[in-house]
Amino acid sequence: MAVDIAASPDTVWPWLVQFGQEQAGFYSYEWAENLVGLGIHNADEIRPEWQDLEVGDTVRLGRADRFPDATLEVAEFDSEESLVLRTPDDPTWWVWSFVLDPxxxxxxxxxxxxxxxxxxxxxxxxxxxxxxxxxxxxxxYGMLQGIRDRAERLARTGRTETGGGHNRAG
Structure with a gap:
């Protein structure tokens, strides 16, 4: 699945590296994620403290108290180009890849x-x-729309805030 975003890769990238339940969420349908108790809250801003993602880091998919094993590990990381997450299990059973193609x-x-x-x-x-x-x-689909909306807003205005409330995809 893909979406075209009216923004350069360096504007889109920061939204990807702050993924996670304990950080910026996944920019998708927050109400649906929380319907199953994931405890997701999608951020509408880029936070500097969430920008230091590295290979081997853990991305939490849901609340640790309810879903202790719901994590992915950063398997590959090529700044402003690609991010690959995988289950930490051996053998790996899920790989989630994100590629920015200018x-x-x-x-x-x-x-x-x-x-x-x-x-x-x-x-x-x-x-x-x-x-x-x-x-x-x-x-x-919701995640792609949420990332697109946030990155395009940043590219257009230089601001990440929505000015109140969350958009429908996050």
Whole structure:
């Protein structure tokens, strides 16, 4: 899945590196994430203290008290180009990749790819195809729109704040 953003990669990148439940959220449908108790609060600003992401760092997906194992690890990190997160399990069963592809000086395509290795259990596979995949696609769409809106606002105005409330995708 991808979205074109009217902003340069250096304007989009800071939004990606502050991902996480304990930081900026995921810029998607906050109400849906919290419906299942993830404790997500999407930021509308770039926070300097959240910009120091490195390979090996942990990105929390939900509240530690309810979802202690809901984490991803930074597997690859190429500033303003790509971010790859993966489950810390061995073997890895989920890889989530983000790539910034500059179209021109003022436009960036943000591509997101999620690869999940499912168990051989047919019930799990059918459930994933019928329920989890559509929900994941919807949440990814919301995330892309949320990142696009924030980055374009920053590129256009130099400001990250919305001036009140959250947008519908976060």
């Amino acid at each position: 179209i021109d000086e003022t436009t960036t395509r943000l591509l997101v790819r999620s690869r999940i290795r499912l168990p051989e259990n047919p019930v799990v596979r059918i459930t994933s195809l019928t329920a989890l995949d559509p929900v994941s696609s919807l949440m990814t």
